[in-house]
Amino acid sequence: MTLPYAEPLIRREPQPRVIPEPPRVGEPGGDPCGLCDWLANYEQSEHRPPLWVNDDWALIRSTDVTIPGIVWLTTRAHHDSFADLPDRLAASYGPVVARVERAILALGDIARVHIYRWGDGSSHFHVWFYPRPLGMLEARREMLPLWADLLPAAPEEVVADAERKIAAAMAAGD
Numbered sequence: 001m002t003l004p005y006a007e008p009l010i011r012r013e014p015q016p017r018v019i020p021e022p023p024r025v026g027e028p029g030g031d032p033c034g035l036c037d038w039l040a041n042y043e044q045s046e047h048r049p050p051l052w053v054n055d056d057w058a059l060i061r062s063t064d065v066t067i068p069g070i071v072w073l074t075t076r077a078h079h080d081s082f083a084d085l086p087d088r089l090a091a092s093y094g095p096v097v098a099r100v101e102r103a104i105l106a107l108g109d110i111a112r113v114h115i116y117r118w119g120d121g122s123s124h125f126h127v128w129f130y131p132r133p134l135g136m137l138e139a140r141r142e143m144l145p146l147w148a149d150l151l152p153a154a155p156e157e158v159v160a161d162a163e164r165k166i167a168a169a170m171a172a173g174d
């Protein structure tokens, strides 16, 4: 039993399908893409800037962090998924993800860095990085985001320190 819940859990039946699906953020008929706005204007924004940017990518800190080192990577421009990434971005995706993974692993006490591309929320391409704490075997595989959702918030200074280190490691690779 690795779920972050106590038994007994009762298996549910799948719900009736909803077709057509409601528009995602940034899709026609959905809410406008706030990420596009923010990426174009973050220097004037009161929000804290990305941890790292280059011409094509931005590495963003998360909010309400329970596991220090949770961050997400997004394209500067609005693309939906791998299927419509321009060739240049598709080619740089692997190297950028590798840099982020190394930067997170360097925090220490991390067994594995999980990388999630859900795609069900915003239609602006982004992938999540979740460090699995070393030894936290119950959070292996798909259990990690469930645990990350339920754990208490990590101390602010610990989160900020992890973010500083990730930002420094990314800058060092430029």
Ligand SMILES: [Zn+2]
Binding pocket: 026, 033, 034, 035, 036, 037, 077, 078, 079, 123, 124
């Ligand atoms: Zn967008």
